[in-house]
Amino acid sequence: MTRPADRSVLVLVETQAGGVREVSLEAVTFARRLAEQRGGQPVDAAVVGPLSDEVQADLLAQLGEHGVRTVRVAEHESLGTYGASAWAAALVEAAQSAASAAVVASGTPRGCEVLAHVAVRLDVAMAANAVEVVSADPLVVARQVVGGAVLEEMGLPDSVAVLAVAGHACDPEPAARATSPEVIRYTPTLSDADLVGRVARTEPAPADDSAALTSALVVVGAGRGVGSADGFDGVVELTERLGGALGVSRVVTSLGWRPHHEQVGQTGSRIAPDLYVACGISGAIQHWAGCQSAKTILAINTDPDAPMVTRAHYAVLGDLHEIVPAINEELARRAG
Amino acid sequence: MTDVLVCIKRVPGSSGEVLLSEDGQSVDARHVGWTVSPHEEAAVELATQVAGATDGTVTVLTVGPADAVEQLRDALAVGCTDAVLVEADPTALGPRDVAAAIAGVVEARAVAGRSYDLVLLGNDAADTGDFQVPVRLAYALGRPVVTGIATCQVVGDTVEARGDGPDGPEVYELPLPAVVAVMEGGVAPRYPSVMGRMKAKKAPVELQVFEREAVGGGRVRLTLPPEQPSEVQVLGEGADAAPAVVDLFEKLGVVAIR
Numbered sequence: 041m042t043r044p045a046d047r048s049v050l051v052l053v054e055t056q057a058g059g060v061r062e063v064s065l066e067a068v069t070f071a072r073r074l075a076e077q078r079g080g081q082p083v084d085a086a087v088v089g090p091l092s093d094e095v096q097a098d099l100l101a102q103l104g105e106h107g108v109r110t111v112r113v114a115e116h117e118s119l120g121t122y123g124a125s126a127w128a129a130a131l132v133e134a135a136q137s138a139a140s141a142a143v144v145a146s147g148t149p150r151g152c153e154v155l156a157h158v159a160v161r162l163d164v165a166m167a168a169n170a171v172e173v174v175s176a177d178p179l180v181v182a183r184q185v186v187g188g189a190v191l192e193e194m195g196l197p198d199s200v201a202v203l204a205v206a207g208h209a210c211d212p213e214p215a216a217r218a219t220s221p222e223v224i225r226y227t228p229t230l231s232d233a234d235l236v237g238r239v240a241r242t243e244p245a246p247a248d249d250s251a252a253l254t255s256a257l258v259v260v261g262a263g264r265g266v267g268s269a270d271g272f273d274g275v276v277e278l279t280e281r282l283g284g285a286l287g288v289s290r291v292v293t294s295l296g297w298r299p300h301h302e303q304v305g306q307t308g309s310r311i312a313p314d315l316y317v318a319c320g321i322s323g324a325i326q327h328w329a330g331c332q333s334a335k336t337i338l339a340i341n342t343d344p345d346a347p348m349v350t351r352a353h354y355a356v357l358g359d360l361h362e363i364v365p366a367i368n369e370e371l372a373r374r375a376g
Numbered sequence: 377m378t379d380v381l382v383c384i385k386r387v388p389g390s391s392g393e394v395l396l397s398e399d400g401q402s403v404d405a406r407h408v409g410w411t412v413s414p415h416e417e418a419a420v421e422l423a424t425q426v427a428g429a430t431d432g433t434v435t436v437l438t439v440g441p442a443d444a445v446e447q448l449r450d451a452l453a454v455g456c457t458d459a460v461l462v463e464a465d466p467t468a469l470g471p472r473d474v475a476a477a478i479a480g481v482v483e484a485r486a487v488a489g490r491s492y493d494l495v496l497l498g499n500d501a502a503d504t505g506d507f508q509v510p511v512r513l514a515y516a517l518g519r520p521v522v523t524g525i526a527t528c529q530v531v532g533d534t535v536e537a538r539g540d541g542p543d544g545p546e547v548y549e550l551p552l553p554a555v556v557a558v559m560e561g562g563v564a565p566r567y568p569s570v571m572g573r574m575k576a577k578k579a580p581v582e583l584q585v586f587e588r589e590a591v592g593g594g595r596v597r598l599t600l601p602p603e604q605p606s607e608v609q610v611l612g613e614g615a616d617a618a619p620a621v622v623d624l625f626e627k628l629g630v631v632a633i634r
Contacts, residue, residue, distance in 0.1 A: 054542070061542075122541065124511075124523070147507075149524040149559075150542060152500070156511035156523075165470070165594050168500070168507040180596055186403060186503050189394045193596040204507065236520040237550055240536075245544030258630050282630055290414070300561035306390065306502065307414040307560045315630050326390040326414075336628060338621070339608070350606040354624060358614040366615035370622045371631065 047141035048082045048109070049075040052131055052154060054146065055087060059098030063146035065212035068106045070170070070205045071144040072215060077176035081141065082109040085221070086134040088127045089119040100221055107215025110222045112138065118230060122150070123238030128157030130228040135162075137226070140200060142179075147204040155204050164198035171209040184209075187306040187329035208312045208333035253302065258284030259313045261304060261331065262292060265320015265341065265360055269297040274364035275319050281371045287311060289327045305330035319360040323348025340364065378432035378530045378552075381492040382423035383478055384416040384451060386444040386466075387503040400597040402467045403503060412447050415498030417565040418526075419558035423496050424455035424566075426530055433457045435492070439477045440466050445581055452576035453568035459579065464586030470593030471504075475512035477586055482517060493552045494535055499523055499559045504593070510557035521555040522548045526562025538562070 051071045054061040060068075068083065075081040085108045087099070096113075103111060114130035131154060135143050143158055145151035152168055159166035169184040171191070179196045184206050196203070245251065253259065260279040266272055272286075279286045287304035288297070304311055306329035316334035321327055323339075323346055331337070332351075339352035340360045349355045356363050388394065388405035395404040412420075423434045436451040437460040438444045448459040462477045469477075482492055495517075500507040507523075514521030528537040530552070537548045537556050550556070568576070611620040625631045 056542075122546070125520075148542070149499075149540075152507040153511070153523045156508035159508060160512050160515045165472070166506070166508050167594070169505050174596075182599075183505075185505055185598070186388065186394055187390055187505075189390075189600075190396070190403065191599045191601055192504075193599065194594045195596055196594060233520075237522050237548060239541065239546045240549040241547050242541065242543070243545040243547065282625070284630075296564070303561070315625075315628055324391045325394065338611075338624065344610075350608060351604070352608050355608050355610050356612055356614075356617040356621060357610060358617075362615045363617065363621075366618035367621050370618040371625075374622060374631075 044141070045079050045081065046139060048084045048138045049078075049142045049144060050084045050086055050131075050135050050138055050140040052143070052145035052151060053085045053087050053099070053103070054148070054150065055091065055095055055099060057095065059095060059102045061146070062212065063148055063207060065102065065106065066208070066210045067144050067146040067151070067205045068103065068108065069213050070210045071142070072107055074142060074144070074173050074176070077173055078141065083107060084109055084134070084138045084140065085111045086114065086131055087111060088114045088130045090115065096223070100223070103221050104219050105214040106212070107217060107219050108221045109219060110138065110224050113223060113225045114228045115225055116227055116230060118235050118238070121239045123235065124153040124157050125237050126230055126234045127154045128161060129230050129234045131158050132161050133226070133228045135200065142201040142203060144203045144205060147206050152204045155202050159202040162200050162202065164200050164202055165196055166202040166204070167194050167196055168204045169206040170203045171206050187325045188332065189325045189328070207310050253285045253287055253304070253309050254311055256285035256311070257314045258282045259287045259304070259311050259316050259334070260284055261287045261289070261316060261318040261321050263289040263319070263321030263327070264291045266292065266297070267361075271361065272298070274361065274368065277368050278317070278364055281368060284313070287331070289321050318348050318352070319364060321348050322346045323351060378426055378430040378493045379491065380423040380427050380432060380434045381437060381482065381495045382419050382434055382451070382456065383437050383495065383497045384412045384420065384447055385438060385498070385501045385503075386410050386440045386447045387413050387501060390502060394600070396598050396600060400599065401595065403598070410443070410446070412450070413498045413502035414560045415500065415558055418560045418563055419496040419498050420451050420454060420456065421563045421565045422528060422558055425563065426494060426528065428455070430530060435460060437462070437478060437481060439464055439469065439474050439586065448581055449576045450568070452579040453572040454566050455572070457579070459581040460584065461581055462584045462586050467595070468590050468592060469586070470591055471506040471508045472512055472591045473586070473588065475509050475516055476588055478509075478513050479516035481584070491553070494530065495555045497555070497557050499557045506593070510555055514555040517555070519553050519555050520550045521557070522550060523557035525556050525558050528556055
């Protein structure tokens with residue numbers, strides 16, 4: 041039996057050119073805080089699939105800054121394309137060899153999907169959308185439910201805790217003491233069933249996908265207050281003048297005024313821009329779930345009591361169809 | 377002919393203020409009403425499209441309180457053919473219990489001669505957001521599963537499912553029978569017609585009672601995040617506020633200062 045202090049917290053790390061995806065660093069930070077609260081358990085990282093030398097060098101530097109002990113790299117000829125079942129098989133093997141007491145991933149669609157498979161394979165509970173550790177022993181976490189309008193304290197009493205960290209719940213923070221992570225390469229055992237449900241093919245990303253929205257530093261939002269599908273000229277112009285992306289509320293996509301990939305909210309994109317300009321959006325739960333991580337929010341709304349106005353940092357009261365064109369004119373005037 | 381089972385959940389509406397019950401164990405939806413998760417509205421639409429394309433049928437199922445029959449009728453009104461309500465107290469159940477209950481219905485119906493080639497669910501429920509019932513169900517049934525799917529179609533013995541990956545659209549091909557978890561965005565849910573509503577009133581709803589020993593969801597309690605006092609700074613009213621807004625843009629560095 042492994043002593044509790046020898047057990048680790050394992051984090052699934054998603055990679056990209058340049059090393060670790062930002063959301064995975066959030067998960068690593070969450071994992072390290074959990075490990076510290078559980079008597080200073082080590083943090084191990086797991087990477088699935090081929091890892092180029094270049095990405096590995098960046099990844100080791102980043103994970104070292106974050107205090108990671110080992111990086112377990114699953115290599116297998118079938119892991120070149122993503123499949124949740126195969127990834128989960130690889131992750132479970134890493135968790136077993138690292139004697140992990142917890143398996144953590146970022147709450148991306150992929151992170152949640154893989155962890156769900158891991159939880160079933162380990163026959164344990166899984167907490168999605170975790171935001172903080174309430175109690176380390178027995179383990180209780182707080183997680184977002186009802187689109188973040190409510191927090192649930194959830195107990196995870198099983199031998200291994202499986203946790204997906206809510207996006208933007210935890211800013212990446214380097215460890216007090218950096219490490220030089222050891223790389224452990226292994227070939228996971230994959231059954232035929234593990235290989236069903238892999239990506240059969242990918243398609244080129246359309247120019248109008250939601251990636252521009254989630255990475256934009258400025259997002260101009262538009263809601264029911266726009267009034268009709270023909271009412272977007274002003275907000276589109278403001279978006280262009282600010283070099284940002286347009287985001288809309290669910291009402292707008294449900295009414296067919298704008299496409300779904302522009303939707304910000306619980307069932308759309310979750311954004312964290314430097315500035316969010318919310319025009320004619322009341323700020324119901326569905327929308328707030330997607331925009332609450334914006335650093336600065338400016339609300340333009342006729343209703344001074346709308347949740348979006350009361351929760352914003354700045355507000356302008358009145359009709360967006362008068363205010364937005366006036367802002368555009370002022371921007372044009374100052375730009376000369 | 378593809379016979380589809382689509383699973384939905386009665387959840388509080390998301391348009392207003394959420395309150396909690398006195399014991400902190402559930403959401404009090406008296407001001408917001410009840411609906412189904414947006415992802416499940418999309419799943420119902422996809423289910424009717426898949427079945428419609430192959431002259432198949434759609435059974436809609438929920439695990440929840442007796443009042444969830446209202447959500448089943450809504451789904452029947454937009455093209456589902458029959459319904460199953462597994463009555464249970466949702467606060468006593470966790471995702472493992474819900475998956476087991478659905479698997480129980482699928483297996484019992486298969487024994488009775490009705491096999492579902494495709495089970496569709498929402499990706500995650502709008503209230504509990506567990507992200508795992510579809511996967512747990514798939515393992516219970518021994519079927520392949522994919523989540524985060526926007527559109528799907530049945531081609532021969534395969535379901536071809538399309539979703540958004542981190543680097544763009546991804547296509548999956550799963551052998552039937554399979555489980556697919558749907559995300560909003562690929563299809564627009566249809567509105568019920570008057571005829572649809574009439575049909576829904578008469579459509580069969582099979583009632584069952586959840587009789588397993590529940591594992592539960594590990595809930596200790598629900599809390600509301602502390603409401604921060606409003607610190608909004610009103611820059612002005614109407615078009616006259618435009619210079620103050622652009623001053624703010626300049627201060628934040630989102631436009632160049634000339």
